[in-house]
Amino acid sequence: MSKSTVSRVLDGRRNSGSPHAQRVRQAASELGYQRNIFASGMRRGETNTIGLIVPRLTDTTMAVLYEEISKACQAEHKLAIVATSENSIQAVEQAVDTLLERRVDGLILTTDQAEDPTVAKLRKLGVPHVCALRTEGLSDAALGDDVQGAYLATSHLLELGHRRIALINGPGFASSARGRRAGYCQAHEEAGIEVDASLMRETDFTTASAEHQMGNLLEGQASFSACFAATDNLAVGAISALRGAGRSVPQDVSVVGYNDIPLARYLSAPLSTVRIPFDEIARNCLELLREQVAGAGDTHTRVSEPELVVRDTTQRYR
Incomplete structure (x- = not known):
């Protein structure tokens, strides 16, 4: 059986119930096979889309980050697609799978729960991804200090x-x-x-x-x-x-x-x-993704410097 036929069976493009297809699925199950959706997408070419996963867009911080990532993507003739998770590990995993099915060229995540297996899975599969604003400490990250x-x-x-x-x-x-x-x-x-x-x-x-x-x-x-x-x-x-x-x-x-x-x-x-500087953090996210696609092996963290802005809600203690 050819590689292309095996691929079609395993990625669902061939839903045949033939004995050959059943043997392929059984062998894949016994071997613990997990389909690398990103690699599959790369074989079909880049889509110029970047996936962003945030807890919620009612959080203005995340909305501002999305806007800046969208601007940075537009400057590179790319499209940013956003999904929300409500800080649910299961929702993050589902969002990742859905975005990868749409063959995004990379992922930006703002979730870093200690028990969340999603980022570890992305590293294992070799999917370009960056943590933004928050980090689990192992993946590339674009952060504020x-x-x-x-x-x-x-x-x-x-x-x-x-x-x-x-x-x-x-x-x-x-x-x-x-x-x-x-x-x-x-x-x-x-x-x-x-x-x-x-x-x-x-x-x-x-x-x-x-x-x-x-x-x-x-x-x-x-x-x-x-x-x-x-x-x-x-x-x-x-x-x-x-x-x-x-x-x-x-x-x-x-x-x-x-x-x-x-x-x-x-x-x-x-x-x-x-x-x-959300604009700088957004640019850093895209640069880190580009470096991963280009095959950079080391993990990098880019930290942007904050600035105090004094307005009217603080005054000297009396």
Whole structure:
């Protein structure tokens, strides 16, 4: 039986129930064969499409990243296709399989759950892929410097005289949240101030969860004069809870966000935040994918530098 016939049987293009086809499928099962969809697509030629998988597009950070990746793709006459996962491992795997069936030339992922087998599978199959904003530490990645960004945000609040600073963070499985917690702690350590773990809260990166966690802090009568929120969306949720409890920003509580999404400067009190160069991160993603396709063997991480942007939600402690 020819290679082409075997290929047609295994990739579903030939659904024959003939004895020959059944023997092919049985042999493949016994050998533990897994079809390399990407390699199959490469044999048919590039499609000039890049797949992006994000938790949700209601997360403005992910929406901004998608827009910048789309722009970077357009500059190279490519098309970016986005899929959402809602932080579900099963949904990520399904999205990857669907995008590969559409023969994308590479994948960009913003998920890095420790138990997620998807990225390991992509490495095994040799599928060009890059982790963006978050990383599992083994694949190529285009990131912002989360430790430095959080350090800048927290140091800004410390320099204003605040000593009790709440942290509204993302989930512990996200490398970005871990990095921002590390930067928050580093700034405290360098200032000689002990971190109070009771002021630290984790969220699922949604505005509603930030509002809820800030509400818990307030209900517990925690004493703090400032808050570092690990994204601008989390800052919006935290500010909503503060104002709902009769606290003024920044008069009662100073707040710093992260990412500098477009909305940040247009809030009723423009948000102090940390700006991330999403355009640079997007370009780095595509460059890393090109290097993989070209056969670069080493793993690379490209880190973009953050910048503190001071606006109206922070002031000196009184």
